[in-house]
Amino acid sequence: MSSTPPGGQRTLQKRRQAQNVKDKQLKQTPASTRQAGHGGSSSSILKIYTDEANGLRVDPLVVLFLAVAFIFSVVAMHVISKVTGKLF
């Protein structure tokens, strides 16, 4: 049991301190990229890619051409399998 009576200046101060610490903790561990202030998903938008990671960097145009090329390679596969009769 502490000797000082409850209430008063000190308790108030303590409370405020505790509140501050709590606030800080909440701020320190953001739950998402947007909460950390770096864009990303918002309440009604699902965004997955926000940062540029140090991976194999590709230009967006390359991606688009790659995608078209991929699809046409599948078309080509259809054609080959038709011409040769049975490929697979």
Add this chain to the structure above:
Amino acid sequence: MARINEKSQGASQIEKLTDAPLEFVKEGQQFLAKCKKPDVKEYTKIVRAVGIGFVAVGVIGYAIKLVHIPIRYLIV
């Protein structure tokens, strides 16, 4: 002391669980009552905007899908 606290907390949690759906519906209704609803003019404007957007995007997309038809015809 602490145990009593825990107990009463537990009890209130169970109470919360049964009350939750009722509370939820009540809060929702209150919110809906406070909400601003669109009037006819605003609503038609919105529906038109969304409709035009949807149809425009859809037609562009469908044009691409139409390209599939001759290709499919050639390969199958």
Add this chain to the structure above:
Amino acid sequence: MAGYRLVDVAKPFLPILPEVEVSYEKVSFDDKVVYTIISGLIYLFGQFPLAGISKDESNVKDPIFFLRGVFGAEPKSLLEFGIFPIISSGLILQLLAGLKVISVNFKLQQDRELFQTLTKLFALLQYFVLTNIFILSGYYGENLTVVQIGVLNLQLVGAGFIAILLTEVVDKGFGFASGTMTINTMVIATSLVADTFGVSQITVDAEGHKEAQGAIINLVQGMRSKHRTFLGGIVSAFNRDYLPNLSTTLIVLAIGATVCYLQSFRLDLPIRSTKARGVNNVYPIRLLHVGALSVSFSYVLLTYIHIFAFALIHLVAKNNSQSIICKVLGHYETVNNILYTPTFPLSLLTPPRSLLSGLFEQPLTFVVYTGFMLITGVWFANHWQAMSGSSARDIAVQFKEQGITLTGRREQSVAKELEKVIPVASTTGAALLALVTVIGEVLGLKGKAAAIVVGVATGFSLLELISMDYQQTGGQSALAQVLGAPGRF
């Protein structure tokens, strides 16, 4: 951080996974329009039939036909699974991180990169697993050769990889807002147009009669076709069940209109500037605060359950109704030679094929399916609004930075006041959207109801951002001048 974290799994893959560059210059409005539309069109073009599957019909039909609409998935095409793996991996990992189940420090650049790569990796893994579940189940034909299996894997996982990169291009700022959402909306809009105005002729019976895919085109054709009477053509246009009919189209439109109506529900909070006197404005809190994400999340869970059950029933129990697994979970039955519907326990989470058959054969489904949609949707909305960076606390911080406060409130109590409104708005909105979805699905729309709900609500979220973008940078837009449109909103 002590111990091994899940994000560290992504570390060895960091250097080998392709990563779309972030643009150094600001991408102009017109470029964004072009990138967004092109990536959507490439995705649509990717809904191309798979090469190397056996020509004869397999006994195993499509088990997830009612889930495809939401994820832009086209059966037996390169995009068999659509963007489901991407959406599910994004939603679930972000949710887990937000709930602190997996520890990520979003303040660190390194952690954000790892988390992002982990999401990509998880999506790719799902494409691979799904592909092989479907191959092994015999969906692409029994007795596939090793070469065939390899080619199928290459096509499906490759297409998944392409889809991931396409969404990434849009996400990274070359397009509007979010890749998964723009692509999804485009696919849904396209299938709506195809179902209504589609002109492609499809053979519908043994005699070789052809009917148009689109409901309205079919109505016009039916009225003057030779093999049907005038009245018969009209009746058939409204109730044919092998292709989209006018009734379903009308229901879909009605649902879209309802979502539009709900979308414009908002609570205007009066705000004023703390710096200048007499500057008053309103800050709208939307009823659909979390947009269509709650429905997407419910459908992600639903898909997981169905795929898992499908794998168990087909790979372990071989769809044999005598086996224990099938007795516990139910088994699949072929309907009309095109659909694959599960029996009792699993059917509880499968929307009925039509209202009548649902009422007679699976009345319990109405309760369980509705409950599932409501509970998952509301649960998701409640958590997502708190963690996604638009929670009451975050908005209060924004207010403070911009020197705004709620009229009649002290600056300190803004967060508390918003806390009273935002969670209620999100959960109520999610519940209402779930109900609209359920009503549509129960009427037998086979996934189209969920698709239109997601499509319209997502479209709205995007439209809002796009019009904001337009106001900021669209002044010198050549596209807008060509179209002569000074922004719709």
